[in-house]
Amino acid sequence: MKEAHRGPGIPEPDRQPAERSEDQLFMHLQRDQLVTETSRPLPRAALSARAAAALWALRVFVVLVGLMVVYTFIDQLR
């Protein structure tokens, strides 16, 4: 069987849904236990340099437009 991605708390994508023992376990856990079960950290996802740059560009743009809205808001109060 092909080796599955076994990061903590990450489902195994190359197995059939019905075989996902982790989810079977979740189904039978009490809700408090579920909260505890999902408290384990996940590994970092790899973002390409282009994707990271695009995200930062969008972030800067959003902050700039947000500042414009705040400026307009303050201007309208005067």
Next chain:
Amino acid sequence: MLGENDGPSMIAYASDGAQYGLGFFVPLIPVLFAMAFICQEMCMRVGAVTHRGFGELVLQRYGRVWGWFGAGDLTLTNLVTLVAEFVSIRVGLAYFHLGSTVAVALGLALVVFTLSGGRYWRWERIVLGLALFNGLFLLAAILVKPHLGAVAGSLDFTPFPGGSFNTLLLLLASTVGATVTPWMIFFQQSASADKGMTHRDIKHGRYDTAAGAVLAAVFGVGALVAGAALLTHHGAGIQGFTSAGFPEALKHVAGSGAGSVFALGLIEAGAVAILTISASTAYAAGECAGVSHSFNNSPRSAIVFYAVNIAIALLAAVVILIPGAPLLSIALNANVLATVLLPVSLVFMVLLANDSALMGPWANKRSTNAAGITVITFVGLCGAAYGIDSFLLATRLIGP
């Protein structure tokens, strides 16, 4: 989804109707709720498959910087929106000659009461019970006796709104911010995880989200149709959030029944949103701080979650008690700020829904990605257009 029809949203829809009558915005509201469905379905699916909230996943998969940026945006927009919710309750209560103190006491008492059960299901049932009264806006629409032919005739997006371009952009950004919101992304995913949904529940989660979207769109159009009565009666005395303006104006043109129903609707819309928005802030705080964040935990074992839930509502309540605070401006800008800050969260939502290591066979399909990117582009353009145009007008770089 019915929580999306919060106080400022219903005022935004009614303002669309009062400003432009039946026309462009009538079919736009269902289109916007279709966009909200696309976003909420993704959040519900990610929450059901990963059993984790949005803030937690962004923080762990993309790093603390992006996680805290998202939580910071959310806290800012939630605080402003919560102030608007309290104002909405105040407007509704003012119609019945009750003041700000009653609005604050009612809102805070509801938050504390819903937190006292120690179980997610209890909290959800109370909120759902309250949300049913969002149907009051449909009743208000019926009471103003609209011309059904005119409502049906507006479904072709005509007439297109005329008048001030900046006012149109303001109402467009505000209407978009009323349906697709930052707190909805955090809340939907965290709540799906908190209620213990798994991949087996995705199908029912879709039905649930779709039913909510249809009902919210119908009630939203109801608020617009009620507001449009003010246009056909020469827009008499629309004061928006000041005093009991909107319900009072409706009373004059359509009778005390319509005014009372609209006022009660505003109280309901504000109350439900106070519960969901303070919960979304508490989820985000707990997720980013890495501590317990569930309605299923006792207050003692999830002290940050419960404390933030109450503290954010308390902070917003204090603002509306400040004499001379610019409540009208805060309320009108709440949805706009949400629209402007939303695109980054939407991008992370699509990234998470495409994360095959997390989502496995439940990752986004190509068509879902196309729909998600369309929503991000539309929301981004609406927010940016209003922000830039208003800034240029305010700095007098362009004329009105």
